[in-house]
Amino acid sequence: MGLVVQKYGGSSVADADGVKRVARRIVETKRAGHDVVVVVSAMGDTTDDLLELAEKVSPMPPARELDMLLTSGERISMALLAMAIANLGHEARSFTGSQAGVITDSAHGRARIIDVTPGRIADAVAAGQIAIVAGFQGVSVETKDITTLGRGGSDTTAVALAAALGAEVCEIYTDVDGVYTADPRIVPTARRLETVTYEEMMELAACGAKVLVLRCVEYGRRSGTPIRVRSSFTSLPGTLVTGSIDDHRTDGEDGTVEHAIISGVAHDRSEAKLTVVGVPDRPGTAAAIFEAVAAAGVNIDMIVQNVSAAATARTDVSFTLPKTDGATAVSAITAVRESVGFDSIVYDDQIGKASLVGAGMRSNPGVSATFFKALADAGVNIEMISTSEIRISVVTSAGDLDTAVRAVHTAFGLDAAPDEVAVVHGGTGR
Amino acid sequence: MGLVVQKYGGSSVADADGVKRVARRIVETKRAGHDVVVVVSAMGDTTDDLLELAEKVSPMPPARELDMLLTSGERISMALLAMAIANLGHEARSFTGSQAGVITDSAHGRARIIDVTPGRIADAVAAGQIAIVAGFQGVSVETKDITTLGRGGSDTTAVALAAALGAEVCEIYTDVDGVYTADPRIVPTARRLETVTYEEMMELAACGAKVLVLRCVEYGRRSGTPIRVRSSFTSLPGTLVTGSIDDHRTDGEDGTVEHAIISGVAHDRSEAKLTVVGVPDRPGTAAAIFEAVAAAGVNIDMIVQNVSAAATARTDVSFTLPKTDGATAVSAITAVRESVGFDSIVYDDQIGKASLVGAGMRSNPGVSATFFKALADAGVNIEMISTSEIRISVVTSAGDLDTAVRAVHTAFGLDAAPDEVAVVHGGTGR
Numbered sequence: 001m002g003l004v005v006q007k008y009g010g011s012s013v014a015d016a017d018g019v020k021r022v023a024r025r026i027v028e029t030k031r032a033g034h035d036v037v038v039v040v041s042a043m044g045d046t047t048d049d050l051l052e053l054a055e056k057v058s059p060m061p062p063a064r065e066l067d068m069l070l071t072s073g074e075r076i077s078m079a080l081l082a083m084a085i086a087n088l089g090h091e092a093r094s095f096t097g098s099q100a101g102v103i104t105d106s107a108h109g110r111a112r113i114i115d116v117t118p119g120r121i122a123d124a125v126a127a128g129q130i131a132i133v134a135g136f137q138g139v140s141v142e143t144k145d146i147t148t149l150g151r152g153g154s155d156t157t158a159v160a161l162a163a164a165l166g167a168e169v170c171e172i173y174t175d176v177d178g179v180y181t182a183d184p185r186i187v188p189t190a191r192r193l194e195t196v197t198y199e200e201m202m203e204l205a206a207c208g209a210k211v212l213v214l215r216c217v218e219y220g221r222r223s224g225t226p227i228r229v230r231s232s233f234t235s236l237p238g239t240l241v242t243g244s245i246d247d248h249r250t251d252g253e254d255g256t257v258e259h260a261i262i263s264g265v266a267h268d269r270s271e272a273k274l275t276v277v278g279v280p281d282r283p284g285t286a287a288a289i290f291e292a293v294a295a296a297g298v299n300i301d302m303i304v305q306n307v308s309a310a311a312t313a314r315t316d317v318s319f320t321l322p323k324t325d326g327a328t329a330v331s332a333i334t335a336v337r338e339s340v341g342f343d344s345i346v347y348d349d350q351i352g353k354a355s356l357v358g359a360g361m362r363s364n365p366g367v368s369a370t371f372f373k374a375l376a377d378a379g380v381n382i383e384m385i386s387t388s389e390i391r392i393s394v395v396t397s398a399g400d401l402d403t404a405v406r407a408v409h410t411a412f413g414l415d416a417a418p419d420e421v422a423v424v425h426g427g428t429g430r
Numbered sequence: 431m432g433l434v435v436q437k438y439g440g441s442s443v444a445d446a447d448g449v450k451r452v453a454r455r456i457v458e459t460k461r462a463g464h465d466v467v468v469v470v471s472a473m474g475d476t477t478d479d480l481l482e483l484a485e486k487v488s489p490m491p492p493a494r495e496l497d498m499l500l501t502s503g504e505r506i507s508m509a510l511l512a513m514a515i516a517n518l519g520h521e522a523r524s525f526t527g528s529q530a531g532v533i534t535d536s537a538h539g540r541a542r543i544i545d546v547t548p549g550r551i552a553d554a555v556a557a558g559q560i561a562i563v564a565g566f567q568g569v570s571v572e573t574k575d576i577t578t579l580g581r582g583g584s585d586t587t588a589v590a591l592a593a594a595l596g597a598e599v600c601e602i603y604t605d606v607d608g609v610y611t612a613d614p615r616i617v618p619t620a621r622r623l624e625t626v627t628y629e630e631m632m633e634l635a636a637c638g639a640k641v642l643v644l645r646c647v648e649y650g651r652r653s654g655t656p657i658r659v660r661s662s663f664t665s666l667p668g669t670l671v672t673g674s675i676d677d678h679r680t681d682g683e684d685g686t687v688e689h690a691i692i693s694g695v696a697h698d699r700s701e702a703k704l705t706v707v708g709v710p711d712r713p714g715t716a717a718a719i720f721e722a723v724a725a726a727g728v729n730i731d732m733i734v735q736n737v738s739a740a741a742t743a744r745t746d747v748s749f750t751l752p753k754t755d756g757a758t759a760v761s762a763i764t765a766v767r768e769s770v771g772f773d774s775i776v777y778d779d780q781i782g783k784a785s786l787v788g789a790g791m792r793s794n795p796g797v798s799a800t801f802f803k804a805l806a807d808a809g810v811n812i813e814m815i816s817t818s819e820i821r822i823s824v825v826t827s828a829g830d831l832d833t834a835v836r837a838v839h840t841a842f843g844l845d846a847a848p849d850e851v852a853v854v855h856g857g858t859g860r
Contacts, residue, residue, distance in 0.1 A: 016486035023487075050506065056446035057453075057510050058517035065516070068524050069509035072502040076480065079499035080487050086495070087488040094498050099574070120574070144529070144550070 002168035007158035012232040014044030023084035039158040042073025063108035074134035097137035104138035111147035116164035152213025163223030177231035178239035181264040189415040207355035208268025245359035261360030278343025296332035352401030374411035432598035437588035442662040444474030453514035469588040472503025493538035504564035527567035534568035541577035546594035582643025593653030607661035608669035611694035619845035637785035638698025675789035691790030708773025726762035782831030804841035
């Protein structure tokens with residue numbers, strides 16, 4: 001049996017009892033004959049407590065020092081976890097991101113992993129030890145300073161380590177028991193997926209599914225590392241993220257497993273819609289607007305441009321963006337109002353996005369029709385549409401979002417039979 | 431103006447306000463034209479809180495993991511301090527012990543500094559930055575694991591860094607405002623010393639003065655680094671530890687400053703006395719006893735052997751040792767009872783040790799006589815005596831200790847005039 005990388009989030013190690021429970025689970029895996037490398041996040045509220053301390057000494061703490069501060073969180077949880085494992089009679093060694101060879105760029109607070117050189121981890125495993133690695137952190141290749149990876153950083157650490165060590169699987173333990181066909185808080189009849197492809201999982205993550213962050217799945221896909229999402233509170237098998245939608249094309253032939261046409265429905269309440277009204281309909285004006293927005297560091301998601309009203313030769317340009325970037329975008333566009341010559345800006349943060357994701361969509365032309373009919377029957381007005389090869393997304397009013405998600409979920413036959421419905425809890429991890 | 435290394439203890443940075451106060455003091459030093467390197471301990475109760483967490487997950491945590499856990503304490507305080515300094519408009523960079531080049535052996539929990547290679551600190555200083563270094567911690571030259579230095583470790587880090595950087599002075603900020611002629615809690619008329627030699631300070635530290643640990647003073651002496659002990663709560667000048675007792679021999683001649691004959695009176699309540707009764711008075715028996723004690727890892731302080739009673743050819747051997755080692759020593763000696771052939775063991779932990787320290791003792795033969803007369807006049811019974819070139823120590827009953835210290839302090843004219851008496855607070859630092 002090969003090497004397993006396990007990642008435990010902050011809610012799994014929220015207190016001493018959580019640490020001991022996780023230690024038992026790790027030791028079970030080791031006793032089953034696997035080599036085990038563990039990636040752990042900071043305990044429960046540690047990060048918030050540290051941020052509160054930082055706020056008390058400085059309103060604008062330097063990013064380098066904020067990273068130094070926050071990385072103490074994993075240092076605490078990993079050392080405690082190693083102690084708890086030792087107490088169960090197994091040798092464990094904790095390692096910081098830097099010691100584990102997690103090499104990043106220098107973007108404090110949102111560093112990207114450039115390379116993983118896990119020599120010390122491999123040595124520990126070869127010596128029969130359980131290696132515990134701090135998630136969420138690395139060391140800058142350039143400055144040698146300590147960095148943090150930003151949201152979902154511990155998941156990314158785990159998949160990157162699993163890839164570098166050639167692990168059999170990377171298990172992401174969290175407070176939900178897998179990837180669901182929709183958020184069970186909105187759709188109580190949502191079903192757990194047994195497997196999902198990297199591409200579908202990436203679309204789901206990009207469209208608001210919180211269970212895994214996009215970059216972690218991207219890393220898994222690039223390296224071909226299977227990722228299993230499961231709960232640290234149950235022994236359920238969770239969801240395995242693996243395989244390509246290209247395998248899907250061979251549906252049923254030569255013995256490959258047949259995938260469902262549709263994986264699930266994701267939703268996102270974190271975006272707002274910004275409309276620039278009365279934009280002169282001539283080449284270069286849209287570019288001027290989006291250059292201003294990009295220069296302000298705002299990421300845009302969907303874009304729609306109305307057909308120009310012939311009488312005025314003016315059009316409206318709408319796009320969606322994170323709500324947190326709303327004020328920045330509005331002032332950036334206001335600054336180019338004179339040069340672009342538009343009339344006004346309308347900002348709407350009471351919107352929602354529903355997305356249908358499925359690898360089978362490509363070979364099933366009826367999917368769009370079913371999708372839009374379901375929304376129409378439910379009385380949901382569509383404000384914007386965007387599609388990819390394996391996804392259809394619509395923007396609705398915030399009030400219509402839950403109705404839209406439920407309608408689509410039912411229309412594609414994703415609802416579980418009543419006796420299949422499980423109780424799950426939502427949550428996010430660092 | 432040259433480089434100053436400042437060390438702040440946990441009580442100076444106990445909370446956000448403490449961190450901000452210390453930041454202002456550091457910035458004042460920088461604005462006065464000095465380069466500044468700061469060594470900081472963990473905030474207030476952090477270490478105790480972390481130890482409590484460790485206890486909850488494991489009754490016997492591995493020393494390596496305990497060091498990993500505890501070093502998160504300085505990581506928090508140093509990052510916060512760097513943020514607070516940045517908020518005052520100065521550039522600050524925090525560094526772990528490992529990043530600062532504090533190289534140690536592998537003795538987790540009580541590592542010794544082998545070398546200091548402060549390249550990154552020197553670079554930061556050269557770039558005009560204030561470097562903040564985690565005290566109490568280093569990295570093992572052998573295993574590359576994180577180590578802690580044990581009691582007084584942050585003071586030792588500061589002096590070692592000051593030596594490696596060729597600093598002008600190492601300032602140890604604490605919650606007392608200098609080195610006193612005696613503990614002001616016992617002797618309210620004790621006076622602050624303006625200067626004291628390394629040798630005298632080492633004797634005082636070895637005899638129970640808590641203000642500096644022995645190893646830190648030893649490091650200062652070896653490297654010739656002046657150490658100034660002062661309070662972070664006042665602007666008093668504190669006490670400068672510098673110079674050799676050999677300079678003292680040239681008293682008054684060629685313009686050297688004349689030192690006081692006596693520096694002060696130290697006391698120690700942490701020791702116990704162990705007497706092995708009825709030891710056969712033949713060669714090798716004392717050796718057998720002390721070999722057994724040494725093999726058990728117990729450090730012995732004073733030793734007294736009575737004159738053998740001619741009739742029985744048996745004698746008593748007494749020695750003092752840390753109370754914390756009492757049980758270990760008793761069982762180690764009990765184990766050799768048969769081979770050595772002694773009668774019994776008497777263990778007394780109700781003792782105290784008073785020590786008179788002064789470089790001038792060597793050239794003033796009347797010191798011993800004055801010392802013993804003072805104790806006799808005060809009705810203090812002496813149980814054991816030990817001396818060095820610049821120290822006389824006696825063991826008394828615990829109940830007599832305060833009386834002994836006050837009597838000796840007065841006899842050597844150390845009492846301050848009533849209007850010189852300051853209010854100070856005691857305390858210990860990591």
